[in-house]
Amino acid sequence: MPELRQNIITRDWVIIATERSKRPDQFARSRPHPIVPAYQDHCPFCLGNEDRTPDEFYRLSDLTGWRVRAVPNKFPALAATGERIRKVEGIHRSMTAVGFHEVIIEHPRHDITTALMDVVDVENILKVYRQRYIKIMQDPRIEAIVIFKNHGEGAGTSLEHPHSQLAATPVVPFQVRARIEEAIRYFDDTGECVFCSTLKDELSSRDRLIYESEYFVAFIPFAALSPFHIWIFPRHHASSFHEITDLEIFDLAVMLKTVLAKLYFGLNNPDFNYSIRSIPLHDRPTDYFHWYIAIVPRVSIPAGFELGSGMYINSAIPEESAKYLREIQIPLDSP
Amino acid sequence: MPELRQNIITRDWVIIATERSKRPDQFARSRPHPIVPAYQDHCPFCLGNEDRTPDEFYRLSDLTGWRVRAVPNKFPALAATGERIRKVEGIHRSMTAVGFHEVIIEHPRHDITTALMDVVDVENILKVYRQRYIKIMQDPRIEAIVIFKNHGEGAGTSLEHPHSQLAATPVVPFQVRARIEEAIRYFDDTGECVFCSTLKDELSSRDRLIYESEYFVAFIPFAALSPFHIWIFPRHHASSFHEITDLEIFDLAVMLKTVLAKLYFGLNNPDFNYSIRSIPLHDRPTDYFHWYIAIVPRVSIPAGFELGSGMYINSAIPEESAKYLREIQIPLDSP
Numbered sequence: 001m002p003e004l005r006q007n008i009i010t011r012d013w014v015i016i017a018t019e020r021s022k023r024p025d026q027f028a029r030s031r032p033h034p035i036v037p038a039y040q041d042h043c044p045f046c047l048g049n050e051d052r053t054p055d056e057f058y059r060l061s062d063l064t065g066w067r068v069r070a071v072p073n074k075f076p077a078l079a080a081t082g083e084r085i086r087k088v089e090g091i092h093r094s095m096t097a098v099g100f101h102e103v104i105i106e107h108p109r110h111d112i113t114t115a116l117m118d119v120v121d122v123e124n125i126l127k128v129y130r131q132r133y134i135k136i137m138q139d140p141r142i143e144a145i146v147i148f149k150n151h152g153e154g155a156g157t158s159l160e161h162p163h164s165q166l167a168a169t170p171v172v173p174f175q176v177r178a179r180i181e182e183a184i185r186y187f188d189d190t191g192e193c194v195f196c197s198t199l200k201d202e203l204s205s206r207d208r209l210i211y212e213s214e215y216f217v218a219f220i221p222f223a224a225l226s227p228f229h230i231w232i233f234p235r236h237h238a239s240s241f242h243e244i245t246d247l248e249i250f251d252l253a254v255m256l257k258t259v260l261a262k263l264y265f266g267l268n269n270p271d272f273n274y275s276i277r278s279i280p281l282h283d284r285p286t287d288y289f290h291w292y293i294a295i296v297p298r299v300s301i302p303a304g305f306e307l308g309s310g311m312y313i314n315s316a317i318p319e320e321s322a323k324y325l326r327e328i329q330i331p332l333d334s335p
Numbered sequence: 336m337p338e339l340r341q342n343i344i345t346r347d348w349v350i351i352a353t354e355r356s357k358r359p360d361q362f363a364r365s366r367p368h369p370i371v372p373a374y375q376d377h378c379p380f381c382l383g384n385e386d387r388t389p390d391e392f393y394r395l396s397d398l399t400g401w402r403v404r405a406v407p408n409k410f411p412a413l414a415a416t417g418e419r420i421r422k423v424e425g426i427h428r429s430m431t432a433v434g435f436h437e438v439i440i441e442h443p444r445h446d447i448t449t450a451l452m453d454v455v456d457v458e459n460i461l462k463v464y465r466q467r468y469i470k471i472m473q474d475p476r477i478e479a480i481v482i483f484k485n486h487g488e489g490a491g492t493s494l495e496h497p498h499s500q501l502a503a504t505p506v507v508p509f510q511v512r513a514r515i516e517e518a519i520r521y522f523d524d525t526g527e528c529v530f531c532s533t534l535k536d537e538l539s540s541r542d543r544l545i546y547e548s549e550y551f552v553a554f555i556p557f558a559a560l561s562p563f564h565i566w567i568f569p570r571h572h573a574s575s576f577h578e579i580t581d582l583e584i585f586d587l588a589v590m591l592k593t594v595l596a597k598l599y600f601g602l603n604n605p606d607f608n609y610s611i612r613s614i615p616l617h618d619r620p621t622d623y624f625h626w627y628i629a630i631v632p633r634v635s636i637p638a639g640f641e642l643g644s645g646m647y648i649n650s651a652i653p654e655e656s657a658k659y660l661r662e663i664q665i666p667l668d669s670p
Contacts, residue, residue, distance in 0.1 A: 001414050002432035004506060011509040015432050020410035075355035077640075077648045079336050091529075091536050092557055097337035097350050148639025156638030167640050171339060174346040175645025178513060194426075201426050222427055275643025296642055303491030304483025305412075305502050307631055308610025310510025313412045 005223035009194050011182055014223045015313045022315055024324035027227050027299040029268040033152075036111045036160050044074075045161035047108035057102060058131060060124050067121065068128045069105040070166075076101035077167065084141050084170045100136055100168040104128055104147075110161050113151065114257060115264035116334060122253035125164070129276070130249065132166055133242040137281050142168045144176060144280045147241070152271030154298045172280045180279070180289060187288035195290030199233050208322040211258050215251040218259045220322040226300050227316030228267065228325070230259060232293040239285040240278040256293070258330065263297055266328035271298040340558035344529055346517055349558045350648045357650055359659035362562050362634040364603040368487075371446045371495050379409075380496035382443035392437060393466060395459050402456065403463045404440040405501075411436035412502065419476050419505045435471055435503040439463055439482075445496050448486065449592060450599035451669065457588035460499070464611070465584065467501055468577040472616050477503045479511060479615045482576070487606030489633045507615045515614070515624060522623035530625030534568050543657040546593050550586040553594045555657040561635050562651030563602065563660065565594060567628040574620040575613040591628070593665065598632055601663035606633040 003016045044052035053071040060068045072080065078099030085096045106125050107117060114122060129147050136142055149164035150157035157163075186194040202208055202219045210218040210230065218232045232255060234248070244252065263270055278291040306312055338351045379387035388406040395403045407415065413434030420431045441460050442452065449457060464482050471477055484499035485492035492498075521529040537543055537554045545553040545565065553567045567590060569583070579587065598605055613626040641647055 001417060002412055004430040004432045004504075006428040006430075008426050008428065013504075013506050013508060015412045015504075017410070017412040017432075019414075020412065075352075077337055077350045077352040077355065079354075082336060091343050091532055093341040093343065095339040095341075097339045097352075144644070146640060146643035148643045150638040154636070156636035165639065167644070169339075169348075169350075169644070169646065171348050173348060173644040173646045197426055273639035273642050275639045277643055294642060301489070301491035303485040304500065304608040304610045305481060307608050307629060308481035308483045308612055309479070309502070309504070309508040311504065311508045 007221060007223035008186070009182070009198060010179060012223065012225070013311050014225055015311065016317060017313050017315045018317065020315045021317055021320075022227075024227075024266075024316065024321055027267055027270075027297075027316065029270050029299075033269055038109050038111045040110050040161075043110055043159075043161050045103075045105045045159070045163060046110050053103075053105075058128065058135075060128050060131075066108065067124045068107070070128055070132050071103050071105065073101040073103050073165065078169065095170065098141055098170050100139075100142070100166065102132060102166045104132070104164045104166065106162040106164060113162055113260075113264070113269070114149075115261040115269075117257065119250075119253050119257055122257045123250055126244075126249045126253055126256075129164075129166070130242055130244055136166070136168045137242065139168070141170050143172050143282055144169050145278065146275055148273060148275040150273050152269075152298070154271035155273045172282075176277075176280060180283070183288045193237055193288050193290050195233060195292065196237055199235065207319045210262065210322055210325045211255065213251050213255045213258075215248045216255045218255060220318040220325075222318060224314055224316075224318045224321070225312040226296060226302075226314055228263065228270075228295075228297045228299060228321050229314075230295040232256070232259065232295070233290065234292070237287070237290055239283070239289045239291060241276050241291045242278070243285065243291075259295065259325075261330045261334065262325045262328040263295075265330060265334075266325055267297060267299065272296060273298070342556060342558035343521070344517070344533065345514060347558065347560070348646050349560055350646065351652060352648050352650045353652065355650045356652055356655075357562075359562075359601075359651065359656055362602055362605075362632075362651065364605050364634075368604055373444050373446045375445050375496075378445055378494075378496050380438075380440045380494070380498060381445050388438075388440075393463065393470075395463050395466075401443065402459045403442070405463055405467050406438050406440065408436040408438050408500065413504065430505065433476055433505050435474075435477070435501065437467060437501045439467070439499045439501065441497040441499060448497055448595075448599070448604070450596040450604075452592065454585075454588050454592055457592045458585055461579075461584045461588055461591075464499075464501070465577055465579055471501070471503045472577065474503070476505050478507050478617055479504050480613065481610055483608060483610040485608050487604075487633070489606035490608045507617075511612075511615060515618070518623045528572055528623050528625050530568060530627065531572055534570065542654045545597065545657055545660045546590065548586050548590045548593075550583045551590045553590060555653040555660075557653060559649055559651075559653045559656070560647040561631060561637075561649055563598065563605075563632045563634060563656050564649075565630040567591070567594065567630070569626065572622070572625055574618070574624045574626060576611050576626045577613070578620065578626075594630065594660075596665045596669065597660045597663040598630075600665060600669075601660055602632060602634065607631060608633070
């Protein structure tokens with residue numbers, strides 16, 4: 001009998017379709033990835049081609065040169081200059097799309113990915129995320145910041161060079177607002193943060209854990225939307241990513257590299273997206289909202305059912321997906 | 336300057352990314368479709384292979400034989416027998432996934448698609464949709480029914496034979512509930528159905544219209560989530576698809592075929608999904624909710640930004656997309 005599960009954080013129902021469930025390894029990528037060189041002449045993100053990006057906002061360097069750069073997106077979805085102007089004309093609500101849309105170039109090399117980087121490289125990326133977040137949150141026009149990564153063509157990127165993005169919007173997305181309302185309601189009813197309750201539950205059942213570090217826990221949600229949908233929660237309650245300390249950044253670098261390496265070796269380098277979700281900027285840090293990272297490998301395609309209902313069909317059993325990833329060993333000769 | 340637009344029905348904000356917008360014809364499919372035969376020996380949906388599907392629920396026939404069949408999905412996401420049993424264990428909410436998951440085989444031929452069918456074929460498909468909807472809504476375990484179609488691999492189907500699906504769930508999806516709450520709020524504030532107001536606005540501005548028939552209007556929403564995201568609204572207020580009359584079914588068949596043919600010829604047979612959204616079954620027909628069809632051609636990939644915010648970036652301008660489709664002529668030699 002298939003099972004419906006409700007995500008207590010999002011209130012979304014998911015169908016865990018046991019009748020059509022596959023073995024975890026059946027979700028591994030079968031198409032080979034193209035082999036790419038360490039440097040590409042025409043790549044604007046490669047070492048030596050720095051003049052091909054718009055003027056950079058920030059760079060993190062060591063003795064060897066730059067390690068991570070933050071630059072404007074060449075085709076920004078949000079304009080850096082201008083005022084927030086709301087228009088309401090009849091039933092049309094619109095607004096100038098002011099904000100920031102940045103690219104974080106994760107590494108000087110073209111042919112590397114987070115799963116195979118040194119921990120210090122991942123640490124550098126996270127430090128740049130935090131630096132940009134803290135800088136941008138000073139801008140009073142900005143209401144929400146989302147940091148995200150698209151890896152592979154199936155995940156919506158055409159650029160091979162490892163990079164992530166930051167989008168800072170002048171509105172709070174409706175979905176974020178709805179989730180905050182649910183989190184407040186849960187807090188009213190229980191006196192607890194719904195994310196902290198979820199974490200406590202995952203640590204006690206251990207059925208869906210993937211990896212634990214000193215400050216973070218990675219697990220498959222009870223009502224995962226898709227196979228290998230992963231959440232990484234900080235153990236200590238904090239509402240926004242920018243509150244992360246240096247010590248936590250080092251720990252998160254190990255965590256993120258480990259989880260992405262488990263996907264890389266367990267599912268043959270799947271296309272994936274990740275995003276970092278925080279409380280909107282005009283809310284103060286609160287007891288009821290908790291920042292976290294969501295990772296979604298693109299191993300299934302949301303289709304007409306999802307379009308028509310907002311519900312998902314997951315053809316993998318979360319406990320089995322988690323066990324599979326928990327047991328994936330990262331090869332010793334991997335960096 | 337890019338623009339943010341809010342969808343008054345869903346309250347979702349969308350970034351209309353003018354800086355990265357493409358010409359409408361740049362969204363046309365470039366990969367060729369494989370050529371498929373009119374009959375395939377191994378296809379369970381082809382004429383003559385009827386014994387390869389589970390026992391059919393319904394068939395619509397004419398003098399030549401069956402035209403449309405409704406059969407159980409061989410790997411159903413929902414189980415037809417069993418009771419609704421809710422479990423709440425700590426923070427876990429789950430439920431037996433009872434319901435219906437049917438396949439509607441749209442045509443005896445393997446190599447046809449809605450855009451190229453005779454109007455009477457599309458009429459037959461819609462009649463079977465209505466028949467199954469009315470039948471299934473008698474089951475007191477069912478709370479919501481969504482009818483949908485996945486066309487092409489990129490839209491999540493691996494079966495070439497033209498088919499659509501019906502899923503009947505024992506819960507109201509959270510997204511549907513949230514939209515109903517917004518629709519009620521709009522009704523409170525204005526005394527009007529938000530869908531009727533939207534329709535009135537589209538008919539008066541005409542900027543985003545694609546096609547009009549006697550009973551239906553097709554347009555690109557003001558805050559379309561993606562290029563060529565299309566809504567088809569009935570002109571007369573009705574809360575549920577099953578209320579459709581025979582006359583309206585004929586008219587909708589012309590409408591659906593026309594809109595899908597405009598996509599077929601204008602974008603070179605793109606992969607797409609459509610879904611029919613109605614009010615949940617335990618709500619009576621109301622003044623504030625209006626059924627409709629949403630069509631989403633898969634010409635862009637939602638990625639990390641969408642995952643992390645629930646907002647979308649649309650790299651096409653809705654008015655330009657609508658104009659392009661409005662002007663697409665369907666070849667005269669097309670059926």
